[in-house]
Amino acid sequence: MVSDASQANATEPTPARKRVRDPEARRAAILAAARSVFAERGYAKATIREIAQRAGVTHGLVVMHFSSKEQLFLAAVPGTRDLADSVQGDAEGLAGRVAHAYVARMESADSADPFIALVRSAAGDQEAAKALLRAMREESVSAYRTVLTGPDVALRVDLLGAHLIGVTFSRYVLADGPIAAMPADELTRYLTMTLDGILFGSTGTVRSSS
Amino acid sequence: MVSDASQANATEPTPARKRVRDPEARRAAILAAARSVFAERGYAKATIREIAQRAGVTHGLVVMHFSSKEQLFLAAVPGTRDLADSVQGDAEGLAGRVAHAYVARMESADSADPFIALVRSAAGDQEAAKALLRAMREESVSAYRTVLTGPDVALRVDLLGAHLIGVTFSRYVLADGPIAAMPADELTRYLTMTLDGILFGSTGTVRSSS
Structure with a gap:
C-alpha cells in the first residue's frame, strides 16, 4: 500500500x-x-x-x-486494493492467494473497520452500498482479467465476492457458528477450496459419480 | 409446506x-x-x-x-423449511436440489419477503439475527446429516449458508451486478457448481495443475 x-x-x-x-x-x-x-x-x-x-x-x-467517495474509500481502506494486488500470479495458486490475503486482512481488522462497517451498513443505505460494491467489483474484475480468461470472468468474480461477503457476515459481523469458531489457518484452507471451485469449477456437469 | x-x-x-x-x-x-x-x-x-x-x-x-420468535419465523416463512426439505435424496444430486430450491423460492419472493428482510436487518439487530441464523443453521445441519457424513458437515453447511447469504445480498437485496443480471436457470447452474464444491471439494489439495 x-x-x-x-x-x-x-x-x-x-x-x-x-x-x-x-x-x-x-x-x-x-x-x-x-x-x-x-x-x-x-x-x-x-x-x-x-x-x-x-x-x-x-x-x-x-x-x-x-x-468520488467510493474511489476515496478504495484508496483509504487497507484490504480492498490489497485483495486486488493478491490476484497477480499464476492461475494455479490464485484461490490460495486470495484466500490468504482475505483472511490475513480480516483477522487484523477491528470492529470499526470500514470494510466490516460497509457490510453492516449495506442494509441501511442501499444506494451508497451499491455504488461502493460496484467500484470494488470493477477493480476486482480488471485485476482477475490479468490472470483469467473466458466469457464468464466477471460473473465468477462476482460469485467470489458474494462468497466473501457471506463469510464476512458470519465470521466478522454476526461472529457466530462454525465459520466464526474455526482457526484462521483452517478458514484459509476451506476458502482456498471454495474459491477454487467458484473460479475454476465446471458448470456443465455436476460432480462425477463417486 | x-x-x-x-x-x-x-x-x-x-x-x-x-x-x-x-x-x-x-x-x-x-x-x-x-x-x-x-x-x-x-x-x-x-x-x-x-x-x-x-x-x-x-x-x-x-x-x-x-x-420462540425464531421457531415461529421458520414455520411461517415459506422457503426456510423448503430448503431443508430439498436436502432429502442422494448425495450425488444434493447441490443441484438445493440450488434449484433456493432459486425457485427466491425468484418468487417479493421485496417485503421476510427472508430478504432478515438479510437486510441482520445489520441492525445483531442479537435477533444471530438467534434466527442459529435456528436456521441447526435445522439445516440436521437435514444435511441425513445425507452427508464426515467430521466437517456442520462447517460445510455453514459455508453453504454463507454462500447463499452473499448471493441473496447481491441478487435480491442490492440487486446489482452480474449475479443480479443473470437468468434464473443460469444462476441455478452456477449455484449447483459452487454448492457442490463447498459440500464435496477437497481441502487437502488445491486444484491439480492444468
Missing part, C-alpha cells in the same frame, strides 16, 4: 487539522482523515465534506484527488 | 382479527399473522405480542405452539 518512507510517515492516522502545503502530504492527510471518518461514521454516513474539513483541505481538492 | 386443503385455505395471508376456536385454524391464523407482521416490520422489529394480537389469540398460546 505504501510506496516510500515519506508517505509511510505521512499516512500515520493522526488527523491533520492545519493547512498542509506539500501535495504528497496533503494527499496523505486526506487518506488519514478518510480512514478515521469512515471508521467513525460507517461508509454510508461518511461525507467528503467532513473528510475535507478534517484534512484541512477544500472539498474540491478531495474530489480532484479521488473523484 | 401445506399438507391438506383445509390448511391451505386457512393459511391465506388474511389476518384474522376475530377469536378463532378451532386449534388447527388458530395455528393457521398465527402463521398468517406472523407472515404479515414479519413482512411489515422485518424480523428484528416483529414481536410475538403484535402477532398474537393480529391472530386474535393470547401471547401464551403463540409461545405454546411455536416456543
Whole structure:
C-alpha cells in the first residue's frame, strides 16, 4: 500500500487539522482523515465534506484527488486494493492467494473497520452500498482479467465476492457458528477450496459419480 | 409446506382479527399473522405480542405452539423449511436440489419477503439475527446429516449458508451486478457448481495443475 518512507510517515492516522502545503502530504492527510471518518461514521454516513474539513483541505481538492467517495474509500481502506494486488500470479495458486490475503486482512481488522462497517451498513443505505460494491467489483474484475480468461470472468468474480461477503457476515459481523469458531489457518484452507471451485469449477456437469 | 386443503385455505395471508376456536385454524391464523407482521416490520422489529394480537389469540398460546420468535419465523416463512426439505435424496444430486430450491423460492419472493428482510436487518439487530441464523443453521445441519457424513458437515453447511447469504445480498437485496443480471436457470447452474464444491471439494489439495 505504501510506496516510500515519506508517505509511510505521512499516512500515520493522526488527523491533520492545519493547512498542509506539500501535495504528497496533503494527499496523505486526506487518506488519514478518510480512514478515521469512515471508521467513525460507517461508509454510508461518511461525507467528503467532513473528510475535507478534517484534512484541512477544500472539498474540491478531495474530489480532484479521488473523484468520488467510493474511489476515496478504495484508496483509504487497507484490504480492498490489497485483495486486488493478491490476484497477480499464476492461475494455479490464485484461490490460495486470495484466500490468504482475505483472511490475513480480516483477522487484523477491528470492529470499526470500514470494510466490516460497509457490510453492516449495506442494509441501511442501499444506494451508497451499491455504488461502493460496484467500484470494488470493477477493480476486482480488471485485476482477475490479468490472470483469467473466458466469457464468464466477471460473473465468477462476482460469485467470489458474494462468497466473501457471506463469510464476512458470519465470521466478522454476526461472529457466530462454525465459520466464526474455526482457526484462521483452517478458514484459509476451506476458502482456498471454495474459491477454487467458484473460479475454476465446471458448470456443465455436476460432480462425477463417486 | 401445506399438507391438506383445509390448511391451505386457512393459511391465506388474511389476518384474522376475530377469536378463532378451532386449534388447527388458530395455528393457521398465527402463521398468517406472523407472515404479515414479519413482512411489515422485518424480523428484528416483529414481536410475538403484535402477532398474537393480529391472530386474535393470547401471547401464551403463540409461545405454546411455536416456543420462540425464531421457531415461529421458520414455520411461517415459506422457503426456510423448503430448503431443508430439498436436502432429502442422494448425495450425488444434493447441490443441484438445493440450488434449484433456493432459486425457485427466491425468484418468487417479493421485496417485503421476510427472508430478504432478515438479510437486510441482520445489520441492525445483531442479537435477533444471530438467534434466527442459529435456528436456521441447526435445522439445516440436521437435514444435511441425513445425507452427508464426515467430521466437517456442520462447517460445510455453514459455508453453504454463507454462500447463499452473499448471493441473496447481491441478487435480491442490492440487486446489482452480474449475479443480479443473470437468468434464473443460469444462476441455478452456477449455484449447483459452487454448492457442490463447498459440500464435496477437497481441502487437502488445491486444484491439480492444468
